[in-house]
Amino acid sequence: MRKRLSIEEYIEGIKSQNRFVLSRAITLVESELASDNALASELIEALLPLTGNSIRIGITGVPGVGKSTFIEAFGNLVTSLGKKLAVLAIDPSSQRTGGSIMGDKTRMETLGRNPLAFIRPSPAGSSLGGVSRKTRESMLLCEAAGFEVILIETVGVGQSETAVSNMVDFFLLLMLAGAGDELQGIKKGIMEMADAVVITKADGDNAPKAHLAKAEYQSALHLFPPSETGWQAQVLTCSALENKGLQEIWELIMQYQCLLQSNHSFQQKRQAQNIAWMHEVIKQSLENQFYNHFLIKKLIKEKEDSIKEGKQHSVKAAIELLELYANR
Amino acid sequence: MRKRLSIEEYIEGIKSQNRFVLSRAITLVESELASDNALASELIEALLPLTGNSIRIGITGVPGVGKSTFIEAFGNLVTSLGKKLAVLAIDPSSQRTGGSIMGDKTRMETLGRNPLAFIRPSPAGSSLGGVSRKTRESMLLCEAAGFEVILIETVGVGQSETAVSNMVDFFLLLMLAGAGDELQGIKKGIMEMADAVVITKADGDNAPKAHLAKAEYQSALHLFPPSETGWQAQVLTCSALENKGLQEIWELIMQYQCLLQSNHSFQQKRQAQNIAWMHEVIKQSLENQFYNHFLIKKLIKEKEDSIKEGKQHSVKAAIELLELYANR
Numbered sequence: 001m002r003k004r005l006s007i008e009e010y011i012e013g014i015k016s017q018n019r020f021v022l023s024r025a026i027t028l029v030e031s032e033l034a035s036d037n038a039l040a041s042e043l044i045e046a047l048l049p050l051t052g053n054s055i056r057i058g059i060t061g062v063p064g065v066g067k068s069t070f071i072e073a074f075g076n077l078v079t080s081l082g083k084k085l086a087v088l089a090i091d092p093s094s095q096r097t098g099g100s101i102m103g104d105k106t107r108m109e110t111l112g113r114n115p116l117a118f119i120r121p122s123p124a125g126s127s128l129g130g131v132s133r134k135t136r137e138s139m140l141l142c143e144a145a146g147f148e149v150i151l152i153e154t155v156g157v158g159q160s161e162t163a164v165s166n167m168v169d170f171f172l173l174l175m176l177a178g179a180g181d182e183l184q185g186i187k188k189g190i191m192e193m194a195d196a197v198v199i200t201k202a203d204g205d206n207a208p209k210a211h212l213a214k215a216e217y218q219s220a221l222h223l224f225p226p227s228e229t230g231w232q233a234q235v236l237t238c239s240a241l242e243n244k245g246l247q248e249i250w251e252l253i254m255q256y257q258c259l260l261q262s263n264h265s266f267q268q269k270r271q272a273q274n275i276a277w278m279h280e281v282i283k284q285s286l287e288n289q290f291y292n293h294f295l296i297k298k299l300i301k302e303k304e305d306s307i308k309e310g311k312q313h314s315v316k317a318a319i320e321l322l323e324l325y326a327n328r
Numbered sequence: 329m330r331k332r333l334s335i336e337e338y339i340e341g342i343k344s345q346n347r348f349v350l351s352r353a354i355t356l357v358e359s360e361l362a363s364d365n366a367l368a369s370e371l372i373e374a375l376l377p378l379t380g381n382s383i384r385i386g387i388t389g390v391p392g393v394g395k396s397t398f399i400e401a402f403g404n405l406v407t408s409l410g411k412k413l414a415v416l417a418i419d420p421s422s423q424r425t426g427g428s429i430m431g432d433k434t435r436m437e438t439l440g441r442n443p444l445a446f447i448r449p450s451p452a453g454s455s456l457g458g459v460s461r462k463t464r465e466s467m468l469l470c471e472a473a474g475f476e477v478i479l480i481e482t483v484g485v486g487q488s489e490t491a492v493s494n495m496v497d498f499f500l501l502l503m504l505a506g507a508g509d510e511l512q513g514i515k516k517g518i519m520e521m522a523d524a525v526v527i528t529k530a531d532g533d534n535a536p537k538a539h540l541a542k543a544e545y546q547s548a549l550h551l552f553p554p555s556e557t558g559w560q561a562q563v564l565t566c567s568a569l570e571n572k573g574l575q576e577i578w579e580l581i582m583q584y585q586c587l588l589q590s591n592h593s594f595q596q597k598r599q600a601q602n603i604a605w606m607h608e609v610i611k612q613s614l615e616n617q618f619y620n621h622f623l624i625k626k627l628i629k630e631k632e633d634s635i636k637e638g639k640q641h642s643v644k645a646a647i648e649l650l651e652l653y654a655n656r
């Protein structure tokens with residue numbers, strides 16, 4: 001293990017947009033050590049005035065939808081506009097091993113060589129604040145280091161989407177044409193979080209299917225209410241292969257930002273996300289303390305089994321465990 | 329205040345299907361007193377072997393969709409089949425006053441006089457377990473008292489739907505034709521919880537619009553994946569006025585029950601709901617203890633404000649409060 005930097009070194013390095021220091025700061029954020037977590041919190045708090053100046057975009061979709069290809073093409077478009085881009089990926093599968101989706105593959109090669117882009121996988125941790133803390137803090141570090149567009153990538157199969165949608169400004173769902181959602185493995189509820197749905201691979205023989213899917217999703221989304229910000233989710237198609245539709249997606253995101261800034265919900269949404277984040281850390285921590293207590297660990301399975309077998313009332317079981325914990 | 333019955337009197341009364349005792353037991357469940365809550369838990373646990381023999385149906389829809397009229401017509405159909413029916417209504421607006429949606433109105437008059445029906449509003453409490461505990465326990469009491477169909481009614485505007493969908497077997501969403509959802513005030517995510525959507529008031533001039541809406545919703549719902557039970561949400565129309573479509577809704581619910589019983593997910597879903605209920609009570613209680621502590625009450629607003637103003641990092645604020653609480 002490399003020696004830890006001092007907090008001043010981290011702050012200075014990030015302020016001067018030093019990528020090497022940024023990487024090490026993200027490693028600090030990702031650490032499971034309590035002392036590292038405390039230092040990370042200090043660091044973020046010190047950098048707080050430098051954060052917030054990016055557009056935060058969440059991107060999800062099941063494996064096979066072409067996320068990497070999309071992000072590479074979209075990222076190259078964004079950097080061609082002169083914007084500094086950071087890509088963070090949450091990898092739920094790496095929770096135990098510390099590996100990452102990105103580590104295994106040679107992907108995003110051209111974006112990886114792009115001087116305006118910074119790519120970093122973010123293993124989903126299990127500590128305080130769960131999946132979201134590390135990515136959220138990494139995002140803030142990237143902002144402090146001057147990145148103007150942050151893409152947060154996740155695999156569209158579960159919990160991490162909710163976490164991501166709670167930390168970004170704009171949530172983009174990538175879908176394939178022709179496959180029903182049931183085939184695509186998209187979980188219930190994810191569609192409703194999307195600010196935009198993009199049908200990928202709209203090229204060659206697949207183009208007509210993609211345009212049909214666009215119309216279907218567009219009419220389905222119209223049945224849902226617009227979000228509180230006044231935004232109505234849109235459906236677009238794109239082809240990373242033929243480099244089509246990417247500009248339109250970027251423009252849509254800019255429209256979104258304009259609308260929300262003009263009705264003041266952009267900042268309000270972020271403030272609400274930050275406050276909710278505090279409460280989430282509190283709740284998660286209270287739960288972790290409870291469920292990790294040896295008495296509870298010993299009894300919880302037993303209680304669950306008696307409930308399952310209809311021998312115990314859920315509330316009574318809860319009360320018994322709570323009393324035990326209170327008198328610990 | 330009437331004297332409390334002994335636990336034996338409650339048990340005997342409910343076993344003998346005495347409605348007067350059932351009503352008093354529900355009043356016990358709805359009480360905010362800790363001693364009443366403890367007695368209620370004991371009572372439910374004693375009655376547990378008698379519970380579970382009903383089909384639990386959640387019904388939601390915004391004001392104006394015709395919920396009362398629907399429930400009255402549907403309830404009369406169900407009782408005409410010889411089934412004993414209990415209707416419980418969660419009324420979020422009565423949280424403070426103790427009043428109820430039903431108390432204010434002369435509604436469900438014929439159902440109210442029906443000897444096979446039992447109607448009871450359930451004020452949404454704020455105590456242990458939140459909105460759901462009282463209704464859940466009332467539901468179990470009704471089952472122990474021999475009711476075979478339980479309708480749980482809620483207003484389709486927010487949190488209570490999630491609570492209800494977590495306690496019922498079948499979740500029914502009532503919608504109006506012609507009004508966009510945005511006009512109907514349906515919250516995001518509620519549609520995806522529905523096992524069936526019913527377009528109400530499909531009569532007279534409104535009938536063609538209702539049938540069009542049916543087709544639209546049906547095709548929209550097909551874009552969503554079926555639930556883990558294998559059920560694909562259906563859309564139906566009905567007219568309580570012309571007494572049309574109600575039989576079809578009942579048959580659909582029976583189909584649902586058949587499917588889920590044949591693939592064993594009916595019982596599995598209930599077991600999972602009961603286990604989740606225990607965890608929900610635990611989490612709610614840990615949070616209540618934290619947020620009701622005088623130190624936290626004193627500081628929480630201040631922390632929220634510093635986060636809002638960008639002066640403090642969410643995680644650091646959480647850690648400070650948690651440390652304060654741990655050393656209380």
